[in-house]
Amino acid sequence: MNRKDPIFYGLLVITALLFVATIEHVFLNTPVDARLGIVYKIFYFHVPSAYCMYLGAGACFLGSIGYLVRGKPSYDALARAGAELAVVFGAIVMVTGPLWAAKSWGRYWTWDPRLTTTLLSLLLYVAYALLRSFSGGGSGEKRFAAALGILGAANIPIIHYSVKKWSGQHPTVITQQGGGLGHPAMKISLTLAFVSFTLFTILLLWLRIRHVLAKERLALGEADAIDLGLEEPS
Amino acid sequence: MSSQDIAAAPAHAAGTTGATSAAPLPVGTDAADRSTGFEATTGGPEMKSGEVLLVQAYVAIWLLLFGYLALLWRRQRSLHLRLDAMDRVLDRATAAAQATKAPPS
Numbered sequence: 580m581n582r583k584d585p586i587f588y589g590l591l592v593i594t595a596l597l598f599v600a601t602i603e604h605v606f607l608n609t610p611v612d613a614r615l616g617i618v619y620k621i622f623y624f625h626v627p628s629a630y631c632m633y634l635g636a637g638a639c640f641l642g643s644i645g646y647l648v649r650g651k652p653s654y655d656a657l658a659r660a661g662a663e664l665a666v667v668f669g670a671i672v673m674v675t676g677p678l679w680a681a682k683s684w685g686r687y688w689t690w691d692p693r694l695t696t697t698l699l700s701l702l703l704y705v706a707y708a709l710l711r712s713f714s715g716g717g718s719g720e721k722r723f724a725a726a727l728g729i730l731g732a733a734n735i736p737i738i739h740y741s742v743k744k745w746s747g748q749h750p751t752v753i754t755q756q757g758g759g760l761g762h763p764a765m766k767i768s769l770t771l772a773f774v775s776f777t778l779f780t781i782l783l784l785w786l787r788i789r790h791v792l793a794k795e796r797l798a799l800g801e802a803d804a805i806d807l808g809l810e811e812p813s
Numbered sequence: 814m815s816s817q818d819i820a821a822a823p824a825h826a827a828g829t830t831g832a833t834s835a836a837p838l839p840v841g842t843d844a845a846d847r848s849t850g851f852e853a854t855t856g857g858p859e860m861k862s863g864e865v866l867l868v869q870a871y872v873a874i875w876l877l878l879f880g881y882l883a884l885l886w887r888r889q890r891s892l893h894l895r896l897d898a899m900d901r902v903l904d905r906a907t908a909a910a911q912a913t914k915a916p917p918s
Binding site: 615616617618620621624625628663667670671674675678679681682783786787790793794797800801804807809 | 861863864866867869870871873874877878881885888889892895896899902903905906
């Protein structure tokens with residue numbers, strides 16, 4: 580057992596318990612919205628997912644910069660894992676958002692600034708993930724991917740401030756003035772959701788980084804085996 | 814579609830159900846007409862159930878997350894297959910090395 584394994588398993592148990600608490604609190608203790616009804620509860624999963632997409636994008640950005648500066652495989656693994664999580668959580672955002680909009684706006688999609696920039700960002704990270712899947716593992720490909728990872732992160736502040744700058748239709752419930760969550764249970768639900776989604780993202784990031792690094796080590800081992808004249812592994 | 818279009822759309826967010834603002838039914842809505850054809854209208858009662866949309870969103874979240882976990886599992890399995898292949902190669906190489914080192918009997 581690796582010395583970090585107990586931390587991982589501990590975090591896994593805490594995250595699972597927090598998810599149970601979040602689901603219980605969102606569906607059983609939090610009142611529905613007077614105007615939208617129960618559908619507004621999508622908000623408790625949609626917003627933390629968007630935040631986790633930002634976390635993934637941030638990890639990709641930091642990993643990409645680190646790889647370009649230091650050239651260490653661990654930074655490349657961080658970038659790759661972050662981009663994948665940006666795709667997963669971005670997809671959740673792009674599915675749950677339109678389902679909420681169907682009720683609130685009467686239609687699933689509109690070319691609102693925030694929706695459009697989020698879609699653009701998701702497509703950028705899909706491009707990154709595809710590039711990493713179908714290109715070789717050479718340093719040239721990794722440097723190119725790192726540049727794409729930095730470019731992808733440049734869109735994140737645009738998503739965040741697009742509603743303010745371009746007066747979009749997308750609601751801004753969470754504001755610096757305290758936000759639009761009137762009932763205390765709403766605030767507790769959102770806090771629980773943020774914490775559980777953040778921990779879950781950290782777990783996935785950790786798992787994926789370990790996997791990418793293990794794959795790199797194996798590739799090096801295979802290359803050494805071939806250099807030593809051993810039979811090429813099938 | 815612009816923001817103005819949305820502002821002009823049925824305002825579910827503003828709390829109206831749409832039923833009260835429904836356009837008057839077209840002419841010819843007696844039982845005989847209803848059994849022989851459908852008349853399209855806008856601004857009628859809400860067609861999308863909030864409960865259904867919430868469940869759809871919830872299902873989508875877990876499907877996407879479990880899909881990603883399945884993908885990770887598949888990648889892990891491919892890694893294990895490569896490790897097994899490496900093990901076999903190393904075992905064969907070790908056995909060959911021992912055979913050449915062994916003194917002739």
